[in-house]
Amino acid sequence: MPDPNPRNDTSADYEQLEKGLLVHEPSGTTFDLTTQLAVFHRGWTAARDADAEAE
Numbered sequence: 001m002p003d004p005n006p007r008n009d010t011s012a013d014y015e016q017l018e019k020g021l022l023v024h025e026p027s028g029t030t031f032d033l034t035t036q037l038a039v040f041h042r043g044w045t046a047a048r049d050a051d052a053e054a055e
Helices: 011-019 034-054
Strands: 022-024 029-031
Touching (some): 029 034
Antiparallel strands (some): 022 029
């Protein structure tokens, strides 16, 4: 992979990718495994949907 461009907004994402971390963008929570991210996102989405229905 090429070095990150300091003028590019994705350079922080590149650094996290190099470390092997996955970031749930809406919440900023980081995970080591795709499975952890997927389970968290499913729960996070369900909670948001429940909040929207309550309104």
